Amino acid sequence: MSDQQINITLPDGSVRSYEKGVSGLQIALSISEGLARNVLAAKVNGEVWDANRPIHEDATVQLLTWNDKDGKSTFWHSSAHLMAEALEALYPGVKLGIGPSIETGFYYDVDFGDREFDGAELEKIEAKMAELAKQKNEYIRKDISKTDAVAYFTEKGDEYKLDLLERLEDGNITFYEQGNFVDLCRGPHIPNTGFIKAVKLLNIAGAYWRGDEKNKMLTRIYGVTFPKAKELAEYLHMLEEAKRRDHRKLGRELELFTFSEKVGMGLPLWLPKGTLLRERLVNFMKRAQDKSGYQQVVTPHIGHKALYETSGHYEKYGKDSFQPIATPNEGEEFLLKPMNCPHHCEIYKHKPRSYKDLPIRYAEFGTVYRYEQSGELHGLTRVRGFTQDDAHIFCRPEQVKEEFIKVIDLVLYVFRALGFEDYTAQISLRDPEKAEKYIGSDDAWNKAESAIIEAAAEKGLDTVTELGEAAFYGPKLDFMVKDALGRKWQLGTIQVDYQLPDRFELEYIGSDNQKHRPVMIHRAPFGSLERFVAVLIEHCAGNFPLWLSPEQMTILPISEKFTEYAEQVKSILEDHDIMGAIDNRDEKIGRKIRDAEVKKIPFMLIVGEKEMAEGKLSVRKHGEGDLGSFTPEEFATYFKGIISESLAQ
RNA sequence: GCCGACGUAGCUCAGGGGUAGAGUACUUCCUUGGUAAGGAAGGGGUCACGGGUUCAAAUCCCGUCGUUGGCUCCA
Numbered sequence: 272m273s274d275q276q277i278n279i280t281l282p283d284g285s286v287r288s289y290e291k292g293v294s295g296l297q298i299a300l301s302i303s304e305g306l307a308r309n310v311l312a313a314k315v316n317g318e319v320w321d322a323n324r325p326i327h328e329d330a331t332v333q334l335l336t337w338n339d340k341d342g343k344s345t346f347w348h349s350s351a352h353l354m355a356e357a358l359e360a361l362y363p364g365v366k367l368g369i370g371p372s373i374e375t376g377f378y379y380d381v382d383f384g385d386r387e388f389d390g391a392e393l394e395k396i397e398a399k400m401a402e403l404a405k406q407k408n409e410y411i412r413k414d415i416s417k418t419d420a421v422a423y424f425t426e427k428g429d430e431y432k433l434d435l436l437e438r439l440e441d442g443n444i445t446f447y448e449q450g451n452f453v454d455l456c457r458g459p460h461i462p463n464t465g466f467i468k469a470v471k472l473l474n475i476a477g478a479y480w481r482g483d484e485k486n487k488m489l490t491r492i493y494g495v496t497f498p499k500a501k502e503l504a505e506y507l508h509m510l511e512e513a514k515r516r517d518h519r520k521l522g523r524e525l526e527l528f529t530f531s532e533k534v535g536m537g538l539p540l541w542l543p544k545g546t547l548l549r550e551r552l553v554n555f556m557k558r559a560q561d562k563s564g565y566q567q568v569v570t571p572h573i574g575h576k577a578l579y580e581t582s583g584h585y586e587k588y589g590k591d592s593f594q595p596i597a598t599p600n601e602g603e604e605f606l607l608k609p610m611n612c613p614h615h616c617e618i619y620k621h622k623p624r625s626y627k628d629l630p631i632r633y634a635e636f637g638t639v640y641r642y643e644q645s646g647e648l649h650g651l652t653r654v655r656g657f658t659q660d661d662a663h664i665f666c667r668p669e670q671v672k673e674e675f676i677k678v679i680d681l682v683l684y685v686f687r688a689l690g691f692e693d694y695t696a697q698i699s700l701r702d703p704e705k706a707e708k709y710i711g712s713d714d715a716w717n718k719a720e721s722a723i724i725e726a727a728a729e730k731g732l733d734t735v736t737e738l739g740e741a742a743f744y745g746p747k748l749d750f751m752v753k754d755a756l757g758r759k760w761q762l763g764t765i766q767v768d769y770q771l772p773d774r775f776e777l778e779y780i781g782s783d784n785q786k787h788r789p790v791m792i793h794r795a796p797f798g799s800l801e802r803f804v805a806v807l808i809e810h811c812a813g814n815f816p817l818w819l820s821p822e823q824m825t826i827l828p829i830s831e832k833f834t835e836y837a838e839q840v841k842s843i844l845e846d847h848d849i850m851g852a853i854d855n856r857d858e859k860i861g862r863k864i865r866d867a868e869v870k871k872i873p874f875m876l877i878v879g880e881k882e883m884a885e886g887k888l889s890v891r892k893h894g895e896g897d898l899g900s901f902t903p904e905e906f907a908t909y910f911k912g913i914i915s916e917s918l919a920q
Numbered sequence: 921g922c923c924g925a926c927g928u929a930g931c932u933c934a935g936g937g938g939u940a941g942a943g944u945a946c947u948u949c950c951u952u953g954g955u956a957a958g959g960a961a962g963g964g965g966u967c968a969c970g971g972g973u974u975c976a977a978a979u980c981c982c983g984u985c986g987u988u989g990g991c992u993c994c995a
Contacts, residue, residue: 476990477923484992488923491990523931532968532986584995591993610995644921644993645986653994742995793995830952857951858958865956879954889955897955 280331292325296462299334309336311461312345319345321412321459337498347372349410349449349460350400350467350496351379356452357399358492367454368431368480368489375506376495380478382431383490393472393492400470400496407465408450412458417441420455431480431489467496469503513756518808519650525813525871527804527821528651537648537655539801544821549800551819553636555688555918556660556796563681565634565662570614572638576604581774582613583710587743593642611637612768612793615663616775619789624779629789630666630674636800637661651805658800664792665777668718671767671790675726675748682750682763682796688918689807690816693753696732697761698723700746702739709743715769720746722767744770745793754810762803763796813871814893818914822872824851826888827863829879831855836883840876840903847907851876868893876906 276288279298289298295313299306299322310322314333319341326332335342351370358365358381368380415423417436423446424432432455436444447456449464461467472494480486497503514520522528527545534540541549557567576595579585588609595604608614615633624631638658647653666674686694700720701709709716723746727734741747747766751759768791771777781787797803807815817823824844828837837853844851851872854863860877867875877889882900890898890906901909 474989475924478991479922482992484922488991490924493990530987536986582995588995592995612995639995641995646921646923646991647993649988744995827955829954832952857953859951859953860955861953862957863955868956875955877955881954891955 277326278329279326280329282333289326291327294325295320295322295332295334298332302334306334306336310334311336311339311342311466312459314341319459321410322462323409324412324459344372345459346461346466346498347377347496349464350470350494351377352410352447352449352452352454352456352460353400353403353464353467353470353496354396354472354492354494355379355381355454356403356450357396359452360403361396361399364428366429366431369435370454373493376473376493378491378493380431380480380489380491382487393475396492397470397472397494400467403450404464404467404470406450407463409463410458410460411448412460413446413448415444415446417444420444420446423453424455434480466498469497469500471495471503471507509756513758513809516756516809516812517650518652518805521808521813522651522805525821527808535655536645537643537653539651539654539656545804547821548804548815548819551821552797552800552803553660555818556636556685557634559681559684560632560634560662563632563677564630565632568615568618568633568635570608570611570618570635570637572608572640573605574608574614576606578613578617579606579609582610582616582771583744583774584610584613591642593640607640608637609639609641611635611639611659611661612663612771612791613775616771616777616791619665619777620775624665624789626667626779626781626787629779630664630670632662632664634660634662651801654799654801657802659795660797660800661793661795664794665772665789666792667779667781667787668790671722671792672726672729674792675722675765675767676730678765678792678794678796679726679730679732679748682765682794685763685796686750686752688816689819690811690917691752691754691762694733695751696727696734697740697749697751698727698734698736698746699740699742699749700736700738701741705739709741711744711770711773715773716746719767719769723748723765742766744768752806752810754806755812756809758809760802760806762798762806764794764798766793767791768793814873815871816917817873817910818917820871820873822851822870823849823910824874824876825867825872826851826853826876826878827860827867828853828855829860829877831857833878833880833883837878840878840888843903844907847903847911849907849910864891874910 275291277291277293278286279289279293280286296307296310299310312322312335313320314335315326315330319335335345337343337346348371351372355367355370362383364384366382368382370379371377417439420436421433424436435455445456445458446453447458447460472492474493476491476493477488478491479488495506497506522545525544526542527548528539528541530538531540573596576585592609593607595606597604615635618633619631636658638656640656643653643655648655664674701716727748745766745768747764749761750763751761753759771791772788777789778786779789826837826841828834834853834855841853854867856863864875871893873893875891877891882888885900887900887902888906889900892898
């Protein structure tokens with residue numbers, strides 16, 4: 272083989288020989304024209320490159336299309352450049368900050384100077400982007416010296432790019448050019464703007480330069496683009512659907528919860544139906560925990576300041592918490608409890624423990640209060656008072672992994688019962704560069720981190736690892752579920768903790784008759800009930816699984832002549848623990864059905880002359896329609912069957 | 921907390937310096953109806969709150985509170 276040839280290894284393991292300087296695009300072309308038309312970028316030895324950038328050495332190459340995550344992000348990054356080009360064309364003199372791709376779409380931070388920019392202008396920019404995209408301008412990569420780069424942006428008067436340049440090293444700087452637009456950019460980019468077929472600018476928001484509130488606020492324009500118009504339509508439909516499922520809207524409509532200015536922001540008020548839903552979740556969790564060897568405990572809503580000084584929470588969060596409440600005479604200080612664990616440590620300590628007692632698992636649906644910045648509050652997902660399905664497992668060091676695995680099993684059972692099929696586990700480790708953020712010894716951290724990693728591997732979890740996401744006292748495993756619309760939510764969490772046992776001087780007597788220190792595992796499968804209910808509402812669009820539904824059925828008499836029979840049916844069903852109201856209003860059956868459908872009540876039981884004569888009821892299922900007639904007992908059996916199926920282990 | 925938008929009946933929203941509106945929900949009456957809205961009448965609002973401008977403010981201005989989209993934060 273001549274030295275003008277290089278070997279390219281493709282993802283399927285095949286090796287092909289190409290001329291030196293071949294590009295990803297040319298490789299694609301050699302495979303099929305269709306592939307070449309769809310190639311957005313190429314992953315060369317694990318690094319994402321422009322599809323048309325020449326490859327000079329043997330390499331492993333993966334061609335990236337819209338179906339690859341990296342392909343999408345390249346596409347959106349290039350779209351940000353396209354938007355910047357449109358902005359410069361429409362608003363000469365605008366200054367540009369940064370314009371990255373994000374999980375869905377992209378944004379660009381823009382300084383419009385004195386110009387007032389309002390959202391209505393987004394359509395104008397969209398149109399300009401579409402026009403520029405049609406020109407199929409190539410994205411051209413250029414190496415440039417730092418001096419020339421600085422000269423260019425000095426001339427242009429763009430202080431933000433100059434600020435960025437300050438932190439870059441000479442010899443490492445590239446510009447990308449497309450059409451009339453040049454940007455400082457590491458790349459990579461898609462071959463040309465023609466790939467961008469559908470553009471939607473979604474909203475604008477303020478954002479500080481470099482995220483620092485001391486800096487100037489720029490206008491951030493969010494957008495999303497697609498290679499096909501149809502995909503944009505689907506995306507917009509998804510947004511509509513998300514709006515329709517918004518738990519704040521459904522929570523109000525289904526009368527689950529409310530807020531009151533007078534009670535205070537971020538402090539949810541649970542209405543009777545929401546409370547019923549919550550209680551069902553709590554009972555479900557209690558049953559599951561009882562089976563797994565947990566014991567329920569109850570602790571107060573406040574605790575002495577010293578308790579949190581011991582735990583380390585006061586030092587870490589004291590300033591950013593609700594401030595202590597003082598007693599009028601003694602001047603003692605108490606904090607609203609932000610965590611249940613210190614209380615549980617004191618329960619552990621109330622008597623000497625033997626190694627034979629461990630593990631001890633204390634569970635509490637503990638309501639905690641945390642000060643959240645006013646701008647952070649959002650429906651039930653971010654509140655100032657919430658209830659955790661909290662538990663703390665105190666165990667011997669050698670039991671950590673086994674206990675951890677048991678917790679994973681419990682979490683997965685819970686997800687399954689609630690219809691969350693799609694989840695990943697995020698392992699959050701400490702950021703080794705920021706040791707000051709964490710308490711505890713390296714040794715303890717290493718042990719905790721490896722326990723989590725091993726347990727996750729043993730359960731075959733699909734994991735991602737994030738550095739710097741750990742809690743200050745220990746690493747954690749968080750479960751991220753995907754809801755019915757593909758949105759990711761963080762729910763359950765499991766954390767290994769070697770610090771609190773030290774701080775609280777927890778002990779047990781080992782088989783060697785010596786004192787030993789237990790290890791704690793914090794865990795909350797739901798996380799917070801508030802947040803969990805919010806996610807559940809959006810996941811099922813308010814159509815709760817039957818076993819959770821706050822109103823499982825309603826009895827609809829055809830006319831008031833059948834009220835008495837309806838009462839009889841109700842009482843029979845009550846004996847089977849099937850609860851619901853009779854809709855006795857002076858309305859026609861069509862109206863009663865409509866109202867029950869709107870309220871998303873799972874079953875409508877219609878009783879009229881025919882049913883009364885036969886001792887039956889006509890069953891109509893929400894969203895599905897008439898199921899035919901059942902005796903009350905037959906219905907109860909059918910009803911219970913549905914529930915036990917969804918709760919099967 | 922910071923920046924922007926918003927705040928009118930329980931809910932969804934119209935109005936925009938000169939007597940407060942609609943749909944829906946609610947109440948009463950008529951109707952006793954068979955699988956997604958029967959008819960009529962009626963009650964309900966300090967137009968978030970506090971100041972200011974004006975002969976006159978729901979409307980314009982300022983402030984506060986709240987909601988909301990972001991930013992920063994999240995034990």
